[in-house]
Amino acid sequence: MKNGYVRFAIILSLLVSTQAVGQVPKSLDSLEVYLQTHTATDTNYVNALLQLGKLTTRTKANYDRADSLLRAAEKVAIKLQFGLGIYQANTYLGANYYLWDKPQQTLDYLQKALTIAKANKLPPRLLANAMTNLGTAYRNMNQHEKALAISLSSLRMQEQYAILPRNENTYTGIGLALKDTRRPREAIEYFQQALVLNRQLKSPYGMAITEQNIGRCYDNLEQQAKALAYYRTALKHAKESESDLLQADILVNTGLALRKVNRLEEAKHAIEQALAITTKQQIKSAMATDYFNLGQVYEELKDYKPAEQFMKKALHLAHELNDKNKIGIYTQGLADLYGGMKNFQQAYAFQLERNQHIDSMTTVRTTAEVQRLVAHYKSQQKQDQINLLRQQAQIREEELTNKRLQTNALLIGGLLTLLLGAAVSAWLLNRARLRRLQEAQTLRKQIAHDLHDEVGSTLSSISLLSGMVKGLIAQNRPESVERAIQKINTDARQILEAMDEIIWTINPGNDSLHRIAIRLQEYAQPLMESKGIRFSLVAEPALEGLPISMEVRRNLYLIGKEAINNLVKYSQASQATLRFEHQKEQLKVVIEDNGRGFDPAQPSQRTGQSSMQQRAKAMGGTLAVQSTPGQGTRLQLVVSQ
8 A cells, every 4th residue: 555644745835944034943942932932023923933833743743733823823924914924824824734634724725825925926936836835735636737737837937037946846746746647757857856956955854755756756667676765865864854754654655665576574664663653643544554554564474463453453543534545445455364364254244345335436436427428428419419400401501592593594504513512511511420429329338338248247246146155154165155255356356447447448538549558558567577577668759649539549458458468378478568659650559479479370278369350450450460389479450540
């Protein structure tokens, strides 16, 4: 499970030094003394409250106390008509709620801060900072496109006004928006620029956060060695900044990366260190994450007793927090754990609870998505019908005009020619409209067919098996219960995969060859790794801008998926390549391996070849399979664009 309990994904510009009037102490203790010995009569008092509130958030994670201090600072700043202080108070409040994991309040305060900055005509640097902070709030609400747009606007403002040094958090915000939209390589470029700026500022805190973000990108790219190197450096800088929470965040990510490369003892030690910090700070969401991650490490070590204890603690805390997402993840984790322990009764109980959770959430998501699609297609259908009626009316009008013009012998030849051309054009346009209507109807039928075939039958199977398991338990037949539960688990995962594929297929945002290439890479990578096959994807950069229709995308993805499955199952290869090329208005997709090969003329274990040929033909393309026993296999699909 990815760590997300400490919200250090981006460090808001409020958490670095800001402009202030006068001098105030810098340490927590000296600030407390200052506030006790001074009265709320000047801007220095406001700045002291702001500084104390910031440090209380950053170093102590005492969000209630920080909230009180910052609200007091805002009240005094309003009384003094101190515009900068009002802006900073709202910005710091937004940051406090950001780390407190309250997204809506974060967004409200940071939007208010930007409005205050504009109303008080604060300097362009502060306006740019306010926009960067608002980008963080949008990202926190999973509005990644808005986050990217406003962060880029902030960067353009800094360039326009020649603001130097640039705000390192702007680059971090852009990097995180790119990372969240699965573009880690592009994200790394912006994180590196943020790292350079943090080094210039000599900010170990900022360096630690940026280095951790780079590590996460390499983690996503499955380059754990590079990820661990950045995590080590980030931890060193986090210690220099004396931020316990940031150290815990980095430690748990280090543990997850070590677990991926099977360095389990080291992973356990790193997560235990993170848990010690979060337990001391009593941050329950963080503790739940650490308990679960630690339980999974013990599970892989086959030390089931502590694994069970840690996962149960995680689930208990998730229920306390009413965190439905974590409840679902931890319930599934316990079901899998009990299955490995061969405690099938407990495994069944937790799996049933998890399946009910998935079914309810899937039903809501699926219903909403289908309703949206149906509404869209009905709207399109009505518009097409209106356009069709207009064309028919136009044709009738032209026919009447034709009859009148026939009485004029001098113009009959030319007019007949013009009318013939208009009639043919209208007829062709009418055919195009009808074809689009038919395509919309076909799409709706395809969605309904996929939902029925992929989901309906599997849910029926799960329902029957669930009823059967109860009887098997009563009959004390553990072997049969285990098989039934394994089948239920497999069917449930198939439903999730099927729904994911259906929604991915109909999403217009995926209408590019680059998206298909990435999707197939994500599907192939874990399968190849499970068989020890070195896998590489070669895709031309030009693919990013090449759109394709939904039907071609769907068939192309299914052909690639079938070919990858066959390769993994039967090839016994040590190396495989998936290559996308675009030349002379033709798309060429090649999947090849160095495995044992086979004789295409002889009956083969490899399934789905006829289905792949049919899909290639439906796209107007050709599919060629070349293979020789002992010399590998090469599959080539060519489609005209």
